[in-house]
Amino acid sequence: MINDMKEESMEHDQEVVPSSSISRTVTHDFASSHQIDDPHKFSDGWNTRSMLVLFGSFLGMIGSLGFVNSGGVLQTYLLQNTLQNSSSSTVGWIFSVYNFFAFGMTLISGPIFDKIGCKIPIAFGIIVMMVGLVLTSFCKQVYQFILSYGIVTGLGAAFTFGPFISCLSHYFLEKRALAIGASYTGGGIGGVVLPLIFRSLFEKVGFGWTIRIGALICFFFLTVGWILVHDRHEEFKEHSEESIFKQIVGSVDFKILLHHGLFSVIVFGLLFNGLAFLITLVVISSYSTSRGFTDSESYLLVVVFNCFSIPGRIIPSYLADNHLGRFNTFCIINTVSIIAFTVIWLPFGHHLTALFVFAACFGFSSGSVLSLSASLVASIIPTKEIGKGLGTAFFILSIGDLFAIPIAGAITNAGTRKSYDNLVIFLTCCAGVGLLVSLLARYLYGGLNLKRV
Structure with a gap:
């Protein structure tokens, strides 16, 4: 009788997240990860190897x-120099295609x-990235x-x-949001350092050598990061006698969007948040110059x-993992x-x-x-x-990225x-949809x- 009462109480303390093959129960906390994965497999960073993986991912x-x-x-x-005879919407396709491939092709790199x-x-x-950047340094036309x-x-x-982001999930569970966020700071640091370097080098050595120097900097950090990161895919992967190619093709599957409601909602929100982020990051510089502010001030905004x-x-x-919950x-x-x-x-954008x-x-x-979107998916x-x-x-995010800058x-x-x-x-509307979702x-x-939660 007592056991029946305990089981009934436990049923009331749990909620079910709708999905298909990966449907799981979740508790009042964000501990659904504990239901999906064995927590004993994770050290959550309290050893040398985990910290080296995190540092490598960051670099x-x-x-x-x-x-x-x-x-x-x-x-x-590019709009002011190399491609000054092209419209902003035309030049925007360069960066839209880049973001589409950079984020969208994780649909392939993820299963691999x-x-x-x-x-x-x-x-x-x-x-491939280094080859592309070297070729970019010689470009003169939009195509x-x-x-x-x-x-x-x-x-x-x-x-x-x-892979730099995904490998963190092999080592972190309860501190996964913090680990992914810490890794993402590397992208922010790159976004601070490279524009300052570009600003100085464009005038001194021109576009071509600026891109090559930027490529060399990226090559250094990517290579050191590659040396440091490791994964545990042998412990987590499903063993199969199929070839790797067939396994990869079979794992590229959009059925999860149809059957996992919560996942679909998170991805839909990521789409609109991504639109707001990418367009703002790319356009805020030209927006400031349209208001009469200097190029130096527009660089500093970025x-x-x-x-x-x-x-x-x-x-x-940190707050998501330790106090408030990720959602x-x-x-x-x-x-x-x-x-x-x-x-x-919206009301005060004309003031610097x-x-x-x-x-x-x-x-x-x-x-x-x-970064939190990635931890929610995880x-x-x-x-x-x-x-x-x-x-x-x-990949869904990248579809929005493909059209984001041309739309902007x-x-x-008209300028x-x-x-x-x-x-x-x-x-503002994109950000509003992101909040509602x-x-x-x-x-x-x-x-x-x-x-x-």
Whole structure:
């Protein structure tokens, strides 16, 4: 009788997250990961190897995302110099294609990571990325930039970015959000350092050598990161007699979007948050020049944006793991984003001080949104399928990235202040959708009760 009462009580204390093959029960906390994976397999960073993997992932992200977070500076330079006869919407396709491949091709690199680990994919990505950047340094036409930077460099970035993040899930469970956030700070640091270097080198050595020097810097961080990171795919992967190619093809599957409601909601929110993040990062520089501010001030806006994204990846991730829960923190950070648009940029964007305040606020929140999205996916996906889960999520994100900058270019093609104001309204709507979706995800995961989830 007592045992029956205990079992009944336990049933009331649990909620069920809808899904298909990876449906699991979750408790009041964000401990769904404990239901999906055996917690005894994870040290959560309290040993030398785990910390070396985290440090290697951090260094790798400097090289992998450094150019991604410098997109605004590169686009502004190309519009004013090499491609000055091309429209902003046309030039925008270069960076849209790059982001599509950098994030979208994790759909391929993710399953490969699940099957063979991180070493081979990252090595392949480093080589391809360096070839693409060297080719980019010689480009003169838009189509050349799209082929060399957009496709080749973007493909290489996908095979570095995905495995550097996914390998952390082999070592961290309860501190997974903090680990992923710490790794993402590398991308923020790259986005601070590279624009400052580019700003100095463009005038001294020209575009070609600036890109080559940037490639050399990225190569150093990527290589050191590759040496340090390790994975445990042999412990987590499902053993099969099929060839690796067939296993990879079979694991690229969108059925999870149809059958796993919570995963689909998180990915939908990531799509709109990604639109707001990418367009803002790329356009804020040209927006400031349209308001009459100097090129130096526009460069500094990008630097401030990326500077504040660094604590934005660490502080909320720490709160998510230790105090508030990942879904609660995700909702709070999305609220900060919508406040930054509606209270600061939309009404006061014509003031330089307000732009710097906005860059700081949204840099902080957007950096956290992207890293927390990855940790949310990792919370509801088994570790053995983490590459596939993150790959699918970032592929959906990349679809938005493919059209994001051309859409922004079409809205601002007139180059007037009114057109840029319309773009800010569009970005505010994207951030608003991101907030609503984050609240829905929190409801699906934890219900209406005020608790740590």
